[in-house]
Amino acid sequence: MKRISYILLGLIGLMGCKGTVGDAIQETVLPQIYPDYLGVTIPVNIAPLCFSMADEDALRIDAVVTDSHGHRLHSQGRESVNFNLHDWHTLLSQNRGDSLSVTVSAKYADGWHTYRPFPLYVSPDSIDPWLCYRLIEPGYEVWSKMGIYERNLSSFDEHPLIENTQFEGCVNCHSFNRGNPADMSLHIRGPHGATLLRHAGGSLIAFDTKTDQTLGFCVYPYWHPSGRYIAYSTNATSQLFHSADASRIEVFDTASDLQVYDVERNELLLSPLVKQDSVYETFPVFSPDGCSLYFCAARALPEGSHQLDAIHYDLCRIGFDPATGTFGSCIDTLVHASSQQQSVSFPRPSYDGRFLCYTLSDYGQFSIWHHEADLYLLDLSTGESRPMTEANSDDTESFHNWSANSRWLVFSSRRDDGLFTRPYFCHIDAKGEVSKAFMLPQRNPRRFYRNRFLSFNVPEFIIGPTRFNGHKASRIINDDSRKDFGVRKESSF
Amino acid sequence: MSSAGHSKFLRPLCTLLFGVAVLLFFGLAYPHHLHYQEQYQLFLFDRAYVWEIVRLPGGVADLLGRFCTQFFLFAWVGALIIGALLSAVQLLTLQLVCWGRLYGLSFVPSLLLWLFLLDENALLGGIWAVLLTLLASWGFSRLPNGWLRRILLLCAIPVLYWMVGPVCVLFFLLQAPRPKRATWWYYGVFVLLAAMLVILSYCLPVPAERLWLGIHYHRYPTVVPVLLWVAALSVFVLTLTARACHRWVCAPCHFIVTPLSFLLVAIGMGCLVWNTSNFKAEKVMRFDFMARHQQWNRILATIKAEKPKNQIGVTVQNLALAKRGLLADHLFDYHQNGIAGLLPDVERDATSPLPTAEAFYQLGMISVAQRTVFEAQEAILDFQKSARCYKRLAQTNLILGSYEVARKYLKALQKTHFYRDWANETLPLLGNEEAIAQHPEYGHLRKWGYDEDFYFSDHVTPEMLESLYFNHPDNSLAYEYLRAYYLLTGDRERYARLLLHTSMTR
Numbered sequence: 001m002k003r004i005s006y007i008l009l010g011l012i013g014l015m016g017c018k019g020t021v022g023d024a025i026q027e028t029v030l031p032q033i034y035p036d037y038l039g040v041t042i043p044v045n046i047a048p049l050c051f052s053m054a055d056e057d058a059l060r061i062d063a064v065v066t067d068s069h070g071h072r073l074h075s076q077g078r079e080s081v082n083f084n085l086h087d088w089h090t091l092l093s094q095n096r097g098d099s100l101s102v103t104v105s106a107k108y109a110d111g112w113h114t115y116r117p118f119p120l121y122v123s124p125d126s127i128d129p130w131l132c133y134r135l136i137e138p139g140y141e142v143w144s145k146m147g148i149y150e151r152n153l154s155s156f157d158e159h160p161l162i163e164n165t166q167f168e169g170c171v172n173c174h175s176f177n178r179g180n181p182a183d184m185s186l187h188i189r190g191p192h193g194a195t196l197l198r199h200a201g202g203s204l205i206a207f208d209t210k211t212d213q214t215l216g217f218c219v220y221p222y223w224h225p226s227g228r229y230i231a232y233s234t235n236a237t238s239q240l241f242h243s244a245d246a247s248r249i250e251v252f253d254t255a256s257d258l259q260v261y262d263v264e265r266n267e268l269l270l271s272p273l274v275k276q277d278s279v280y281e282t283f284p285v286f287s288p289d290g291c292s293l294y295f296c297a298a299r300a301l302p303e304g305s306h307q308l309d310a311i312h313y314d315l316c317r318i319g320f321d322p323a324t325g326t327f328g329s330c331i332d333t334l335v336h337a338s339s340q341q342q343s344v345s346f347p348r349p350s351y352d353g354r355f356l357c358y359t360l361s362d363y364g365q366f367s368i369w370h371h372e373a374d375l376y377l378l379d380l381s382t383g384e385s386r387p388m389t390e391a392n393s394d395d396t397e398s399f400h401n402w403s404a405n406s407r408w409l410v411f412s413s414r415r416d417d418g419l420f421t422r423p424y425f426c427h428i429d430a431k432g433e434v435s436k437a438f439m440l441p442q443r444n445p446r447r448f449y450r451n452r453f454l455s456f457n458v459p460e461f462i463i464g465p466t467r468f469n470g471h472k473a474s475r476i477i478n479d480d481s482r483k484d485f486g487v488r489k490e491s492s493f
Numbered sequence: 494m495s496s497a498g499h500s501k502f503l504r505p506l507c508t509l510l511f512g513v514a515v516l517l518f519f520g521l522a523y524p525h526h527l528h529y530q531e532q533y534q535l536f537l538f539d540r541a542y543v544w545e546i547v548r549l550p551g552g553v554a555d556l557l558g559r560f561c562t563q564f565f566l567f568a569w570v571g572a573l574i575i576g577a578l579l580s581a582v583q584l585l586t587l588q589l590v591c592w593g594r595l596y597g598l599s600f601v602p603s604l605l606l607w608l609f610l611l612d613e614n615a616l617l618g619g620i621w622a623v624l625l626t627l628l629a630s631w632g633f634s635r636l637p638n639g640w641l642r643r644i645l646l647l648c649a650i651p652v653l654y655w656m657v658g659p660v661c662v663l664f665f666l667l668q669a670p671r672p673k674r675a676t677w678w679y680y681g682v683f684v685l686l687a688a689m690l691v692i693l694s695y696c697l698p699v700p701a702e703r704l705w706l707g708i709h710y711h712r713y714p715t716v717v718p719v720l721l722w723v724a725a726l727s728v729f730v731l732t733l734t735a736r737a738c739h740r741w742v743c744a745p746c747h748f749i750v751t752p753l754s755f756l757l758v759a760i761g762m763g764c765l766v767w768n769t770s771n772f773k774a775e776k777v778m779r780f781d782f783m784a785r786h787q788q789w790n791r792i793l794a795t796i797k798a799e800k801p802k803n804q805i806g807v808t809v810q811n812l813a814l815a816k817r818g819l820l821a822d823h824l825f826d827y828h829q830n831g832i833a834g835l836l837p838d839v840e841r842d843a844t845s846p847l848p849t850a851e852a853f854y855q856l857g858m859i860s861v862a863q864r865t866v867f868e869a870q871e872a873i874l875d876f877q878k879s880a881r882c883y884k885r886l887a888q889t890n891l892i893l894g895s896y897e898v899a900r901k902y903l904k905a906l907q908k909t910h911f912y913r914d915w916a917n918e919t920l921p922l923l924g925n926e927e928a929i930a931q932h933p934e935y936g937h938l939r940k941w942g943y944d945e946d947f948y949f950s951d952h953v954t955p956e957m958l959e960s961l962y963f964n965h966p967d968n969s970l971a972y973e974y975l976r977a978y979y980l981l982t983g984d985r986e987r988y989a990r991l992l993l994h995t996s997m998t999r
Contacts, residue, residue, distance in 0.1 A: 142841055142868045145876035147698075163698045165714075165876070240948035243860050243957070246895075250948060306948060417897035450904055451541055453878075471695050478700075 021062050021105040024112035031104040031115035035445050038118045041427040041435035043127035043408060044096045045154050048083035049120070049438070050075075052446045053106045060107040065120070067095045080444040085155060097124040121435070123427050125407035128179050128461035129153055131423065131440070132161070134172055135454040138419050140249060141239060143170050146454075148186065150466055156443050161466055166474035167192050174460060175230075177223035178351055179404045181466040185221040185230060192477045193217065199263050200227060204473055208482035211268060215257055218268075218485070222285040226322055229269075230261045231284035231293055240306065246418070251366035252308050256280045258295055262325055267488040271327035273318060280311070282365055283346055286320070288353040293320045293327070294334070296344050296365060309363040312338035315347055315356075315378070325488075335378060335385055343367075346399050349380065350406035355432060356380055357388070357409060359398050368398040368412060368421065375400060375411060377432055391426040391437040403461045410459045413437070421455035504587070504596070507755045508580050511600060514763070515576035515607060516569075523770065524568030525778035526613050531565035532785070533712070533843065535878040537908040549697065551618065551658025554625055555709045558618030563880075566911050575610060578620050579603040585627035586728055589634065589667065590735045593742040597754030598731050604762035605724035611770050612711075612720075613778070614874075619710035619721040622657035627728065629653055630667045643678050650686050658707050660721070662686075666729040712875045776801070780809040781844070784851045785881060789813040800828050805848050807834035811977065812852045818969060821976035832981050835974060836953040839865050843872040847881070854885065856970050857941030857961055861949060863889035880912050887919065892939045896923040941968045955979070955987070962991075966998050 030038055032054035042049065053061050062076040065083070073091050075081040091100070099121050105114040131153055136146040147163030148171055164171060169190025177183035182201035188194045194206040195218060209218035209232070218232035235256040241249055258274035258281045261267070274281045274293075277300065284295040296313040315335035319328020335358070337344045342360050345367045349356040356378040359367045367373035375388040375397045391397070393415035400411035409428055412421045416439070427435040440456070442448035519527060536542075536559050546556045561578075565571035583603040592599050606623060609615045629649060636642045646668055653661040665686065669679065694701035699708055710718040735742050780801060783792045792813035801810055807830050814820040814827075830837075836853070839846050846869040853862035863886065870882035883902045890899035900923055906916035922928050922935070930936045944964050949957065955978050961971035972995065979988035 137867075137871060139871050140864050140868055142871040144871040144873065160698060165698050166700060168715075240950055241860065241864055243858070243947050243949050244943035245946040248860070248864070308948075417901060418895055419898045420901070450901060451539070453901070453905075470698065474700070 021107075021112045021114055024105050024114040025110075027113050027115045029116060030118050031106065033104060035439040037102075037120065037438055039121075039436055040438040041121040041123050042092075042438065043123055043125060043153075043425075043427075044092050045089070045126045045129065046092070046425075047153060047155050047441045048085060048088040049441050050080050050082050050443055050445060052080040052444070053104075057108055058106040059109070062105040062107075062112075064103045065091065066101050066103070067091065068098065069094065071095075079447060082443055089154070092122050095122045098122055123407070123435075125405060125427065127153055127408045127425065128403045128405075128463050130462040130465060131410060131459055132174055132176070132181075132462050132466065133423065133459045134174065134457035135452075136457050137453060138421065138455040140241065146170060148174050150462065151440070152465075153440075156441070160470065161468040162186075162470040162473050166470060167477045169193065169477070172458070173219055173221055174458065175221040175223060176460055176462055176466075177227050178225065179461045179463045181462050181464060181468070183223050183227045184466065184468070185223070186473075187217070187219065187221075188477055189217075192480060194477060194482055195221075196473060196476065197230075197263070204469075204476055206476050206479070206482050207485055209261075209485050211485055211487050213270065213487050214259060214268065215255055218259070218261065220283055224260075224286045224322060225288060225290045228262065228264055229286070229290075229322065229325070230263060231258065231286055231295075232261060232268075233258050233282045233284055233295075235282060240308070246371050247369050249366075249369045250308050250364065251369065252311065252364055253280050253282065254303075255300070256282045258282070258284045258293070260284075260293070260320065260325065260327075261485065262488070265325075265486070265488070266483070267325075267486045269325050269327070269488055271318075273327060273329070273331060280313070280365075281316075282313070285347055285349060287317075287349055288351050290322045291320060292317050294347045294349060294356065296347065297331070298338065298343070298365070311364050312341060312343045313345060313365050314338050315344045315358060334383065335376075345373075348400055348402060350402045350428075351404060352406040354380060354406065354430070355428065357400050357402070359400070360387075368396060368414075370398075371396050371414070371418070373398050375409075377428070377434065379432060386432075388426070388434045390434040391424070396421075397424075399458055401460050404463050408461070410461060411437070412456065412459060416449065419455075420449070420453070421457065422449065423456045423459040503751045507596075507600075507752065508583055511583060511603065511759070512576040512580035514759075515579050516572045518607075518766070519572035519575050520569045522772070523611075523775055524572070525775050525782050526611075527565035527568045527571035528782045528785075529613050529778045529844075530562050530617075531571070532847075532881040533873050533877055533879050534559055534562055535880045535883055535905070535909065536560060536563040537905065538910065539908045542908075549699070549708055550655050550693065550704060551622060551660075551708050551710070553656035554622035554658060554660075555616075555618035557621040557625075558616055561621075562617050563910060575617075575620075578617075578624060579606055582606060582620070582624050582627060585624070585631050586731075588631050589627075589728070590732045591739065591743040592735055593744070594746050594750050595731075595735055595738075595742050595754060596751045597756070597758035598735070600755065600758050601731060601762065602724045602728045604758070604766065605720060605727055607762075607766055608769055609718065609720035609724060611766065613771075613774060614712035614716070615718065615721070616710055616712060616875075619660070619707070619718055622660040622707075622710065623663070623721070623725050623728075625657045626653065626661050626664045626725070629661075630664050633664075633668060647682055647685070650682055651689055654686065654689065658710070659690075659705055660707065660710075660725050663725045663728055666726075667732065709875060712873075714874060777803055777805050780806045781848050784809040784812060784848045787816075787851075789816045793817060793819075796827060802828050804830060804833065804837055805845060808837060808848045808852060811835055812848070812855065815970050815973035815977070816855065818973060820973040821980065824977050824980055829981060832978060835977055835981065838953075839868065839951045841868070841872055843869050843874070843879075846872075850885070852974075854889070854938070856958075856974060857938050857943075857965070857968060858953075858957065859889050859892050859938060859942055861953075861957075863893070880906070880909060884912060884915065887916070888935070891919070891922060891929070892935050892942070899923055937967075941965045941971070955982075955984075963994070966995070 033051040034054045037049045063081040065073040075083045099119045101117045103117045132150045134148050148161045151158040169192050173187035175185040184198040186196040195209045196204050198204050215234035220233045222231045236254045239251050260269040280298045282296050294317050297316045298311050298313040314333050317332045343363050345359045345365045347358045359373050360376045361367040361370040361373040373396045374392040376385050377388050378385045396414040398412045413424045416422050423440040424437040426437040546552045561574045587599040690704050706717050796810045846865045850862045850865035866882050866885045870879050887899045887902035903916045903920050906912040958975040962975050
């Protein structure tokens, strides 16, 4: 009897801990929550948007999500709300193309406060189910533990493809063909340097991409829609550091060229037009029809000059014939940023061919270290660019990528604390209307992002899990045997 | 008193003597090796941190090692911990067989572990791995023979492997059945262990050889901790020897044999320990320690007694001289490594940049210090983080006004035991410009910072020092360094110009 009494008392105590918000003070303002999910547009298949109060004085937080059909989802927690995964997805699927209302209450020392409800818009456009990124400390030149990871966007599951605990070196430049991991490229730096390629779901092959006719190793890969070609740049990259500037690091090229790799023939295709000594060419990407190559180009600095703020990249385009693997004969400038003393980096066309998103900064090409860097959207049908104000912040927005259906954009932003890069998502409709961006959901976002001293680097959508065998890959990397890239020169070269 | 009675009394005394010897060695002769160990880890009282460690084979031993290493901030506490651990290893070794006349040999594994710990990159997790294995072996030796024991052995092998890593093979060896008994089950366990490792090599993000040799017994991932393995396997070899000579070993003998065998081993191994000790490294570490704790007067007293010649020693010596306004006037009273002795180029390792970073920080070159400390931390070979570096990065970010980044470091330090109070005191400064301006350290360092941005790399130029001093003539440290720089490079013209400028402004 005594034991039963204790159990009952314990249960009552536990219920008391949960607390009710019935007698809360009604606030007329919107809640300040972390991450800021107020009024965002979300894909129907996204993981629950759990959040905390932005300030750390709240003792508990309570949220009720309701829809116009009378459905209701409730969560309460000490640090963060944590919606049930299944219930969340059910609610979202019931409200595809509709909106939800979120009522947040927070308990402070003086009791509960209930805030004005805010909406969430559930887009009928789904998002690619997986995201691939590199996790690395936002450092200077030396690296510690890092790896390439994939994350299920419908849940919170994250697991590594490969980590540098498996070999000595650094891993970067993961790339997929329109998010399809059957075509995959991965770059390894260090004593076991290699480019790992997987074509049409085949086995991984390690390549030595350095040739005697190119500047160095191939970097910044972008797959041709056919899967036959990969556009690369070769960059002689250096770093310098700021002594008294909010930006810590300046990464710059002292030379760079473009080339296209023919996967089937194992040949690098070169063209004198994109291999000029007086021009830095970088960040090549194929147009969705595969008949053009977009890239960034800047007039080269005189040798030895460190006037880095004089390097301004324009957005350019050159034709490419996938049937013959030949480049066009002229270069068009699509965005003449240098005339405005600005610089374009990371051009990424939407796969439906409507838009091209790029990063604009004051100078240079490594915009992740530029706090002023913002995203811009180029309408390829009109040739007009506009800043993506709805998604941009006061801090850095940089690398970005489109979802396979060209309706979602993932991008890196440093708006959270000015240093650690986080992935954000925004919706872009057929007219180019951009929604407010939201941060990659986590079960307890504040704890998660505060404890993780790593940047999310090069976020890439993938349409399914990569099924990448990290152990096999590490054996290939450690084996040190490499297949060489061949070179085919254009006749006019 | 009988021989057995004497042994009962003498044996704990020998263990105690051994423990005290270890304590005195690490407390008096090797304290800075312990400080060195402490500065290359960040032990967090945090679930996620603990999980990251224990999810790998050897994780429990590793966790216990890291837990103990945080106390190395205080060398005597660290020495006491090591003394206790090595004594425990000896006591457990003693329990395995009848040592009798060979009593002294029961100290050999502990002495070998002591030798292992002379390497500043040998990790305490290795000692815990041996200790836990011996503890498990001792527990098993008390179980009666039979099916229950065999089943428990079958279960214990994978559990122990996960707890302590491959050193658990010692447990397996110590369970070897006596000859003429059924051994099929024993070899079955061996096959099971091998199969488990092969399977694990396909599942865990570590190279297969590290699953066999140990993931985190040593800071260098590619180094095989030979001494640790020798120490672990010596237990098996010595017990086998004692068993083989059981009749002679355990025959009654004079009570003096016990202390005599102890003395023989202690003197022999003690000499080996002393000769293997790296006192040169200890001296270098002492300079780094003194710089870290800003013990400028102690550094001056130290360099009076013995002038350092190595790069770290000279860097710290010059920093202390400059802090006391003595650098330029007494520059050539001490050994100099040219301008590399003032502010050496930043190397890509975890040790040498830290004293240089201290000089950058004291001079007000906060961005340079920040980069140097960050890189040093990234260069820690076992991918651990450093409480010392976190603290400094919190300070540099605070001074540079990156408050949210500073908050991140401070929040992490709040999860430590020894840095929590400092983090709690520093957090209220974030965003409080007035409090920072009035702060005795951060106030003037912020003021002395560079006004104009320029690019820097690994090499400090005189222009960087000139900019510091000419914009803030009250930065006496920059003045000392600039004078020393001109003296070392023989730049008379600039030296004269500096003196003229100083006489006009002061």
